[in-house]
Amino acid sequence: MQSPTENQPPPEQQPSFYQRVLSLLDQRVFRFLYSARVRRTVLQSLPFWIASLLTGIAAVAYERVFVWAEETSFTWLRAQPLLAFLLTPLAFLVAWILVRQLAPAARGSGIPQVMAAIELSTPVNHRRAGWLLSMRVAIVKVLSSVVLLLGGGVIGREGPTIQVSAAIFRAINRLQPVGWPQLSRQIALITGGAAGLAAAFNTPLGGIVFVVEELTQTHITHFRTAVFTAVIIAGLTAQGMLGPYLYLGYPNVVMSGGMVWLGVGTVAVVCGLAGALFAKSLLWINQFRKEFRTLEAQAGWVLGCGLLMGGLAYWIGNDAVGTGKPIINRLLFQSTYHTPWYLAAVRWVGMALSYSSGAAGGIFATSLSVGSIMGDGIARLIRIPATDHNLIVLVSMVSFLTGVVRSPFTAAILVLEMTDRHSVIFQLLLGGLLAQGAASLVDPESFYEHLKAGFLSESMARQPTTKATIPTGD
Known part of the structure; x- marks a missing residue:
């Protein structure tokens, strides 16, 4: 008869204390990974x-x-x-x-x-x-x-x-x-x-x-x-x-204090009001456009919008068309560049013509460009020091976008992440909040809320699509 120790491995081959602990952990992790709860979460x-x-x-x-x-x-x-x-x-x-x-x-x-x-x-x-x-x-x-x-x-x-x-x-x-x-x-x-x-x-x-x-x-x-x-x-x-790109690069931004706070408050209120008025004008144009009920009248409206937009493109050039991102980049990275006084109005009209044509297209980036142009003009008007120019432009972008969409924190965080300028986050947030308050004086509801109501009405008026054969969760 063999002794009890004959089937045991020699001491040098027996698992160490750490190996036994790791083995136990492996078993527990294995059971955890294959548990019903984790499997359901993964699926x-x-x-x-x-x-x-x-x-x-x-x-x-x-x-x-x-x-x-x-x-x-x-x-x-x-x-x-x-x-x-x-x-x-x-x-x-x-x-x-x-x-x-x-x-x-x-x-x-x-x-x-x-x-x-x-x-x-x-x-x-x-x-x-x-x-x-x-x-x-x-x-x-x-x-x-x-x-x-x-x-x-x-x-x-x-x-x-x-x-x-x-x-x-x-x-x-x-x-x-x-x-x-x-x-x-x-x-x-x-x-x-x-x-x-x-x-x-x-x-x-x-x-x-x-x-x-x-x-x-x-x-x-x-x-x-x-x-x-x-x-x-x-x-x-x-x-x-x-690649890990930034939408607007790394503009040089400083906060010298004093006069720049006046600039932040001014552009926030003015651009917030302007953004709300722009949204209001789009709603009015869309409502007016519904008066054109026949196909011919609607096509005439679209061609008229395109012809007016073509006139702006012909007389103003590339700055009148597109997303406006090149304009923002020039304002932030070319210290000697300033936009003409009329360009904000041109971009405003171009956005309205494009959006009210009934085609597809967003207003996020274009709103940022109008805000940057307004900020550049206001900074020069109230004689903001050149060192603070970029800060005013960034705040004006946040403020105009806030006036349109009424999402001040989203606007501030977007501009922050586009430029990686964390040092001015409080100025951007302040601009957004002031713009939100100013815009609320024009219309308590956002542009998107108004349009959402219209799409809900259209959806409810239509017959629902064929019932899905594959059930979905609720």
């Missing part, structure tokens, strides 16, 4: 990760096409300015026809459509959200905005990117197989909006703040993990393809 998150990756790719592709379209419009306008009277009205008409015939919900910015779809994402009305956020709408959105920009439209791609992103998230959410653990439709759309903004501007914090401030009234604890991971994945995908 819930996987579609969101896929949608976030696709959003990052789509945002980069859209950005590159958008840049190409803007540079092409600059090229033909410099070479043959007279073509503006032909190409610009033609582009306005084609961009409008694409939207009218293929996807009416693709018109305009895209953010009000996402807000309306989130509100419709209930068990009773969720199929109506398909009219606002189908993949067909997303494709038409991109095509229409690119055509409009090619012809000299004054539009941005940030709002459209948010609608495209939400459409991607909605599509992935609906494609999940039966029995797959799912997050709610609302969370899918909210997360898509955050991922879209983060990828469009390379501003992850801005995407998160935008969700909390603009897209939903739901407490963030209900969807914070989904939003954070989507923003990270979409942002990293965009960075991996474009």
Whole structure:
């Protein structure tokens, strides 16, 4: 008979205390990873990760096409300015026809459509959200905005990117197989909006703040993990393809005190009021446009907008068309450059003509450009020292955008992340808050809230899309 110790390994081969502890930990980690709760969480998150990756790719592709379209419009306008009277009205008409015939919900910015779809994402009305956020709408959105920009439209791609992103998230959410653990439709759309903004501007914090401030009234604890991971994945995908770029680079910003505080307060109030008045003017024009009921009258309106825009492009040149980003860069990085006194009004009119044409196009980037021009003019008018010029321009960008969309924290964080100027975050936040107060005197509701109500009414008036054969979570 063998002794009890004969089957035991020699002492030098026996596992050490640390090896036994690691083995025990490995077993516990293995059981944890394969627990039902973790497995469900991973399965819930996987579609969101896929949608976030696709959003990052789509945002980069859209950005590159958008840049190409803007540079092409600059090229033909410099070479043959007279073509503006032909190409610009033609582009306005084609961009409008694409939207009218293929996807009416693709018109305009895209953010009000996402807000309306989130509100419709209930068990009773969720199929109506398909009219606002189908993949067909997303494709038409991109095509229409690119055509409009090619012809000299004054539009941005940030709002459209948010609608495209939400459409991607909605599509992935609906494609999940039966029995797959799912997050709610609302969370899918909210997360898509955050991922879209983060990828469009390379501003992850801005995407998160935008969700909390603009897209939903739901407490963030209900969807914070989904939003954070989507923003990270979409942002990293965009960075991996474009590099860790800043939308506006690294402008030199100082805060010398004294007179500059007067400048901050002045531009915040003036630009906040101007942004609110601009939004009010867009609402009035859109309401007036509804008087044109026949197809011929509507086409005439669009051609008229394009012809007026072509006139601005011919007489003013490249500064009258496009996103306005080159103007902002010149103001921030060329100390001797100043904009003409009339350029803010020209850009204002160009934005109104482009938006009211009924084609696709956003107002985020273009609002920033108008704000920067106004800030430059006010800084010179009240004789702000040259060393503080960039700070005033940044505050004016935050303030005008706040006046339009009524999201002061989103505007401040966006401009902060676009420039990486953390030293002036308090000035940017103060500008946003003052602008919010001034804009509320013009209209207590934001531009997007007004438009959301219209899209909700249109969606409810339409027959819902065919009932989905694949159930989705609520």
